[in-house]
Amino acid sequence: MKNIIVYGADWCPDCHRSRKFLDENNILYTYLDIDSDKSIKAEMLSLTDNKNIIPTIVLSNGQILQEPSNQVLAQALNDFKSVEPDNEVIDLVIIGAGPASLTTAIYTTRENIKTIIFEKAVIGGLAAVTDLIDNYPGFEDGISGLDLADKLEKQAKRFGAQIEFNTVQKIKLLSNNDKKIYTENGIYIARAVLIATGTDYKKINVLGEKEYLSRGVHYCATCDGAFYKDKEIAVVGGGNSAVQETIFLTKFATKIHLLVRSKIKASQVLQKKLQSFIDSGQVVVHLQTNIVSILGDNQLVNKILIKQDNIEEELPVDGVFIFVGLKPNSEFLNDSSIELDQLKFIKTNDNLLTSMNGVFAAGDIRSGSTMQIASAVGEGATAALRIRQYLEEI
Amino acid sequence: MVKNVTVFTTNQCAYCHMVKKYLDNKNIKYDEVNLDNQPNRRQEAISLSGGMTVPVTLVTQHDDSRHVVVGFNLSSLVPLLA
Numbered sequence A: 001m002k003n004i005i006v007y008g009a010d011w012c013p014d015c016h017r018s019r020k021f022l023d024e025n026n027i028l029y030t031y032l033d034i035d036s037d038k039s040i041k042a043e044m045l046s047l048t049d050n051k052n053i054i055p056t057i058v059l060s061n062g063q064i065l066q067e068p069s070n071q072v073l074a075q076a077l078n079d080f081k082s083v084e085p086d087n088e089v090i091d092l093v094i095i096g097a098g099p100a101s102l103t104t105a106i107y108t109t110r111e112n113i114k115t116i117i118f119e120k121a122v123i124g125g126l127a128a129v130t131d132l133i134d135n136y137p138g139f140e141d142g143i144s145g146l147d148l149a150d151k152l153e154k155q156a157k158r159f160g161a162q163i164e165f166n167t168v169q170k171i172k173l174l175s176n177n178d179k180k181i182y183t184e185n186g187i188y189i190a191r192a193v194l195i196a197t198g199t200d201y202k203k204i205n206v207l208g209e210k211e212y213l214s215r216g217v218h219y220c221a222t223c224d225g226a227f228y229k230d231k232e233i234a235v236v237g238g239g240n241s242a243v244q245e246t247i248f249l250t251k252f253a254t255k256i257h258l259l260v261r262s263k264i265k266a267s268q269v270l271q272k273k274l275q276s277f278i279d280s281g282q283v284v285v286h287l288q289t290n291i292v293s294i295l296g297d298n299q300l301v302n303k304i305l306i307k308q309d310n311i312e313e314e315l316p317v318d319g320v321f322i323f324v325g326l327k328p329n330s331e332f333l334n335d336s337s338i339e340l341d342q343l344k345f346i347k348t349n350d351n352l353l354t355s356m357n358g359v360f361a362a363g364d365i366r367s368g369s370t371m372q373i374a375s376a377v378g379e380g381a382t383a384a385l386r387i388r389q390y391l392e393e394i
Numbered sequence B: 001m002v003k004n005v006t007v008f009t010t011n012q013c014a015y016c017h018m019v020k021k022y023l024d025n026k027n028i029k030y031d032e033v034n035l036d037n038q039p040n041r042r043q044e045a046i047s048l049s050g051g052m053t054v055p056v057t058l059v060t061q062h063d064d065s066r067h068v069v070v071g072f073n074l075s076s077l078v079p080l081l082a
């Protein structure tokens, strides 16, 4: 079953009425404001034969309701309830399908622990989005992120892991120690849970960043780099990701301005690789430099404003790739009793157990993790063994 | 009813890979336009999506209406393929 989507706008009273009705009935849904983004409005119009009707509500079975009364909505939701997953208790639910998760699944499914993985985006996680992984043992020439992700997925599936596209929204501990997992596709009950949701790219919150998303502002070089063949671009950041992605983008862009807030903090190996592009003039490093705003012609980015030593300067570029660090994917735990650290990573004990009984965490999302694939995989294996022990003891 | 599906991709884009894998699993036939191999078709992808990003999936229905999904976005894609 899929998520319920409500297309609406803040000024629309019927949208408020429908949302209130869904809220009061504890029905989870995704709200899309048609005024927030042209593409959302276009998406809504494509569902309504180009008629401007809100709320437009797309139900889990694909049924589309336009401006439904509460009664019509209630009737449709009755159908919704009748197809909700029967609450069979699953041994283990894993949230996220990155390297940590897939490793745990290889172990647990080999031992006949029924395991379901929920993934909201890409199987393989951040590792799949990385062009080349050079330091993961066993691949002497390195391996592309996509290939590693593919291999991990196949290996986990060989032993029976089930992967479903689904976003987890909330976890609650029940009085019998089972865990209730609220997802876009309904509610599931599990004996044990592993949170392996990793991290996502941080935004920089400057003028133009949101407005020009995908029209000159990007967070994924392997996805969008090809659009900048023979163009001039900027990369923001000075850590491993920024430098690695700059090197990748040299395949396309003729000139790359690397904007670093303080100094380059990437590993020596990456810095050495970068140096050859600096020497050839393809990469220009701007140290102690902040990006102030991203500007364009309303359609596409055409320049940025940067600031160095309190002097502002315009730099003509066709695009900006932003890699200024990673933020933990833990928003869905905000009102749960699972304890997070100051930076919102999940706290665990030596057994990778969180503050909620039977809920474990592994990989980049865990407070104190070393943010590497090899360690995510190691933590995945450790978590599997601890989870097996937990399931045997309850 | 779906008449035609076209996916604009690049070689190393994981989200493109996911769209293709999804369509393959559902036995839905599609044409792939790989922009690394066919850079001259970049403008086509930009015009369809309004952005410089892949994957872009164009679904043409039997009544010739065209729908565009940007990214690996099952909540938009699945209803179009139903």
Ligand SMILES: Cc1cc2nc3c(=O)[nH]c(=O)nc-3n(C[C@H](O)[C@H](O)[C@H](O)COP(=O)(O)OP(=O)(O)OC[C@H]3O[C@@H](n4cnc5c(N)ncnc54)[C@H](O)[C@@H]3O)c2cc1C
Residues within 6 Å of the ligand: A095, A096, A097, A098, A099, A100, A101, A118, A119, A120, A121, A122, A123, A124, A125, A126, A127, A130, A132, A133, A134, A135, A136, A166, A167, A168, A169, A196, A197, A198, A199, A240, A241, A244, A245, A329, A332, A362, A363, A364, A365, A371, A372, A373, A374, A376
């Ligand atoms: C540019 C770059 C280059 C890198 N290069 C290297 C390298 O060369 N070597 C190396 O060892 N490491 C590298 N890393 C780090 C490596 O990618 C991570 O350490 C690793 O992917 C962590 O694995 P994980 O399983 O913990 O999480 P992730 O890989 O981040 O996977 C987490 C998954 O959880 C999903 N998810 C999140 N929230 C939810 C939710 N609510 N519901 C459902 N699913 C959810 C996400 O979509 C994601 O797929 C690199 C990282 C980046 C960004």
